Amino acid sequence: MCGIVGYAGPRPTVRPSDPAGGEALAVVLEGLRRLEYRGYDSAGVAVVAEADGHDGPGGGAHALHVTKRAGRLARLVEALEAEPVPDAAAAIGHTRWATHGGPTDANAHPHTSADGRLAVIHNGIIENYAALKAELLEQGVPFTSQTDTEVVAHLLGRAVAAGADLTTAMREVCRDLEGAFTLLAVHVDAPGTVVGARRNSPLVVGLGDGANYLGSDVAAFIGRTRDALELGQDQVVTITATSVEVTGFDGAPVTPRAFTVDWDAAAAEKGGYQWYMDKEIHEQPKAVADTLLGRTDASGALVLDELRMDTAVLRRTDKIIVIACGTAAYAGHVAKYAIEHWCRIPVEVELAHEFRYRDPVLTERTLVVAISQSGETMDVVMAIRHAREQGAKVLAICNTQGATIPRESDAALYTHAGPEVAVASTKAFLAQITACYLLGLYLAQLRGNMFADEVRTVLGQLHGMPDAVQTVLDRSEEVRKLAHELADSKSVLFLGRHVGFPVALEGALKLKELAYLHAEGFAAGELKHGPIALVEEGQPVFVIVPSPDSRDSLHAKVVSNAQEVRARGARTIVIAEDGDDAVLGSADLVVRVPRVPTLMAPLVTVVPLQVFAMEVASAKGLDVDQPRNLAKSVTVE
Ligand code: F6R
Numbered sequence: 001m002c003g004i005v006g007y008a009g010p011r012p013t014v015r016p017s018d019p020a021g022g023e024a025l026a027v028v029l030e031g032l033r034r035l036e037y038r039g040y041d042s043a044g045v046a047v048v049a050e051a052d053g054h055d056g057p058g059g060g061a062h063a064l065h066v067t068k069r070a071g072r073l074a075r076l077v078e079a080l081e082a083e084p085v086p087d088a089a090a091a092i093g094h095t096r097w098a099t100h101g102g103p104t105d106a107n108a109h110p111h112t113s114a115d116g117r118l119a120v121i122h123n124g125i126i127e128n129y130a131a132l133k134a135e136l137l138e139q140g141v142p143f144t145s146q147t148d149t150e151v152v153a154h155l156l157g158r159a160v161a162a163g164a165d166l167t168t169a170m171r172e173v174c175r176d177l178e179g180a181f182t183l184l185a186v187h188v189d190a191p192g193t194v195v196g197a198r199r200n201s202p203l204v205v206g207l208g209d210g211a212n213y214l215g216s217d218v219a220a221f222i223g224r225t226r227d228a229l230e231l232g233q234d235q236v237v238t239i240t241a242t243s244v245e246v247t248g249f250d251g252a253p254v255t256p257r258a259f260t261v262d263w264d265a266a267a268a269e270k271g272g273y274q275w276y277m278d279k280e281i282h283e284q285p286k287a288v289a290d291t292l293l294g295r296t297d298a299s300g301a302l303v304l305d306e307l308r309m310d311t312a313v314l315r316r317t318d319k320i321i322v323i324a325c326g327t328a329a330y331a332g333h334v335a336k337y338a339i340e341h342w343c344r345i346p347v348e349v350e351l352a353h354e355f356r357y358r359d360p361v362l363t364e365r366t367l368v369v370a371i372s373q374s375g376e377t378m379d380v381v382m383a384i385r386h387a388r389e390q391g392a393k394v395l396a397i398c399n400t401q402g403a404t405i406p407r408e409s410d411a412a413l414y415t416h417a418g419p420e421v422a423v424a425s426t427k428a429f430l431a432q433i434t435a436c437y438l439l440g441l442y443l444a445q446l447r448g449n450m451f452a453d454e455v456r457t458v459l460g461q462l463h464g465m466p467d468a469v470q471t472v473l474d475r476s477e478e479v480r481k482l483a484h485e486l487a488d489s490k491s492v493l494f495l496g497r498h499v500g501f502p503v504a505l506e507g508a509l510k511l512k513e514l515a516y517l518h519a520e521g522f523a524a525g526e527l528k529h530g531p532i533a534l535v536e537e538g539q540p541v542f543v544i545v546p547s548p549d550s551r552d553s554l555h556a557k558v559v560s561n562a563q564e565v566r567a568r569g570a571r572t573i574v575i576a577e578d579g580d581d582a583v584l585g586s587a588d589l590v591v592r593v594p595r596v597p598t599l600m601a602p603l604v605t606v607v608p609l610q611v612f613a614m615e616v617a618s619a620k621g622l623d624v625d626q627p628r629n630l631a632k633s634v635t636v637e
Contacts, residue, residue: 001097001631002109002123003035004203005221006184006194006214008239012049012087022087027213029077031220032093034268036073037276037421037625037632038123038216039097042108043076044068046119047088048186062188066119068094068108089192089241092184094121097631100129101146111150113157114141118166120156120185122149123216124201125636127179152177156185166190167238167245170197174236174249180378180636184214197236197249201635202376204402205229205237205244205256212239217376217400217633218261219268219419226261230402259401268419275624277422277514277614281607282473285466287427288603290416291434292462300456304442309411313393314446317367320345321360321392323352323383324371325634327425327509328432332371333502334602335436341599342444342458353379353637356386366392369439373420373428374633375403382637384408397435399428413439422625423632424514426610429506430469430603437462437599461596465603468594472607479591479608482573483615486540489517493534493541494609495524495565497558498551500544503602507542507609513627514617524561537569542612544605545576545583550598555582562586575605 007027028045036043044067051063065085069075073095094109101107110119126132129148132155137143141154152173159169166187174183180200186193196203196214206213206221206228213221214237218228231237234249235256246254273279297303320339322332329351336347350360352370362368368387372380375398384394384405396409399417406412415431441458444450450458486492492511496504504521511519522531524543535541543562548555563586566572574587577595584590593604617624 001039001099001633001635002216003032003038003095003220004121004123004182004184004214004216005031005035005093006196006239007091007211008192008194009089009211009241011089011192024088024091025080025085027224028091028093030223031213031215032073032095034219034222035216036095037423039095039631040072040626041098041103042068042070042096042105043073043094044108044110044121045076045080045085045091045093046110046186047085047091048188048191049086049088050191062191064112064117064119064186064188066110066112068105068110070103070105070108090186090194092119092121092186092194099125099636100148107145107147109149111145111147111153113153115157115161117189118153118157118160118185118187120149120153120183122152123182123635124180126151126177126181128177132176152183160187160189166193166195167236170195170236171247171249171251174199174234182216193238193240195236195238198231199234200378200381202404203231203237205231205239207244211241212244214239218402222261222263222268223265226264227258228261228402229256229258230407231256232407261401262416263418268421275422275614275618277424277426277624280420280422280427281610281614283418284427284430284473284607285470287415287417287431288434288469289466290418291431292438293416295438296459300459301452302438302442302445302455302459304413304438307395307411307413309393309395311446314367314443316365317345317443318365320347320367320369322347322349322369322371323355323380323387325352325377325379327429327506328371328373330502330506330509331429331432331436332369333505334433334499335440337499338437338599339440339443342440343447343449345443352377352383355383362387362390362392364391364393368392368394369397369436370394370405370409371397371432371436372405373399373417373425373432375400375405376633376635377405378635378637380405381408395439397432397439399431423627423630424510424613429606433602434462434465461600465596465600468596468600468604469607471594472604475592476608476611479611480615482589483612484619487616487619489540491518491534491539493531493539494519494521494544495527495541495558495561496521496544497524498546498554499599499602500546500558500605503544503606503609504542506606507613510610510613511616513630514613514624515620515622516628517616524558527561527564532565532568535565535568535570539570541565541570541572542609543572543574545574545580547577547595547598547601548580548582559583559586575608
């Protein structure tokens with residue numbers, strides 16, 4: 001939620017009246033464009049530029065220029081074109097997902113101090129802002145917005161006016177703040193400097209050649225550098241063109257961990273697709289293949305060296321609890337079937353935001369698996385903290401290097417899906433299932449639940465999945481057509497059983513979030529306990545049919561469920577494997593997927609559902625990549 005970019009570079013070589021904004025603005029706008037998925041209610045920039053030319057070593061006096069607009073980034077760009085800002089050695093930019101105060105120009109960031117000399121941007125929620133605001137109002141400080149952030153602008157501005165340098169002021173103010181925040185500030189007295197701080201909210205540093213960067217995630221500066229630093233909890237960073245200094249809120253120096261981003265700017269572009277989502281759906285074979293890459297030794301045994309978790313911990317694990325939200329939780333739900341089957345360890349799947357409120361039973365033998373694409377979902381972060389406080393070990397499955405969730409976990413297993421920009425998660429889901437399966441097989445291998453050849457067989461099946469997913473993609477035309485036919489539906493239902501159940505839930509989630517239409521996923525067996533009453537003439541129902549080779553009579557039962565709804569007027573769209581003719585009598589349309597082993601089926605059956613949701617949204621003229629009210633990275637609870 002909210003995207004943040006900061007830039008400190010060389011003093012401009014052009015005069016302020018020359019090309020508007022120059023490098024500083026270009027960097028910040030490029031960063032905001034890449035971060036817009038994090039929030040798109042409003043956008044704004046601030047630069048500290050020389051007010052009266054460049055002559056003399058320190059330049060002349062400096063002035064703060066702030067431009068901000070409600071709405072998408074394009075509105076900010078129009079405003080900057082109409083009224084350019086001068087080039088500068090330091091700039092900050094923000095794209096907002098509104099929390100305190102509606103999406104208006106006044107509530108857009110940056111916010112400025114009462115003296116107009118400092119600008120600040122913020123991601124997160126300042127929980128004690130009301131008390132701080134009351135104090136400031138009592139002292140006569142004028143407020144111009146309804147945001148919690150403006151409090152910080154006034155507090156920082158006042159601290160600098162009282163003689164503190166911007167870094168010291170940031171440390172002082174942060175110590176008084178409660179809640180979650182990433183803050184970036186610039187001040188006219190510190191030209192060429194950006195100061196950032198973080199608590200419970202993401203911030204990474206990009207190390208350039210003669211310029212340095214700050215961002216909510218590495219996408220902010222990936223077009224400029226792949227060398228980055230992770231910032232820890234309660235740390236302040238000060239960047240100039242040539243220096244990066246990090247301290248704790250207490251002033252103690254800190255040496256942050258350096259890392260290199262393993263993807264480049266091209267990976268974050270649309271690559272000829274109309275939507276990022278379409279591109280990301282098409283990247284799914286690669287996401288699965290890359291997540292499997294380099295995980296076996298010469299003998300074919302599974303090695304997960306990067307886990308860096310004591311194998312004794314994994315051997316003694318007697319319960320696994322998966323914590324995640326949304327699509328990531330459904331990936332966990334799929335994994336439950338596989339891990340319990342392979343390892344004989346009970347697996348619970350819990351929505352992260354519910355986890356700590358139900359007082360879960362955790363011991364040192366509990367392994368908590370936290371799944372997150374962004375690595376920043378605050379509900380998951382808080383659940384991880386709770387689990388660790390209770391003595392459980394936490395293993396993160398994450399797609400984002402340098403993110404909070406892997407950093408706060410005992411161990412991490414990365415998915416290698418590459419950057420996921422569309423708000424709706426697709427390739428991360430497949431990569432998460434793949435990573436969870438690797439973890440399950442690894443545990444089974446370690447604990448002796450499976451023989452080496454059994455592990456090798458399943459690994460071989462996993463390695464076959466990129467081709468199977470590609471086959472589904474190659475056949476997606478029929479689903480695209482269907483989406484256009486059904487675009488005016490009022491409601492769509494999804495039925496599945498076993499691993500098809502979380503797939504049904506995921507199909508419904510995709511349709512809700514992208515096409516804004518009522519959709520529900522059900523365990524097909526639950527139908528007769530109530531939901532079948534929803535079925536009326538013409539009701540579209542997707543039925544995810546398991547392989548005839550799956551457990552017991554599962555296949556026959558799901559086919560019966562399809563017949564039951566069809567008998568009551570439903571229009572059934574049946575997803576079934578090649579050659580399964582038993583479904584023909586219960587389907588208005590059969591969408592074929594390649595024949596794969598039972599536990600691998602979610603990797604193929606979910607794909608038509610993703611394509612369907614994207615196409616329905618597209619047919620309705622909606623913004624597929626940035627659905628209303630949502631943000632990619634949910635960094636508030
Ligand atoms: C749905 C979607 C969300 C995320 C959820 C968790 O398409 O994208 O439901 O899956 O917000 O996000 P991460 O995986 O970043 O923790």
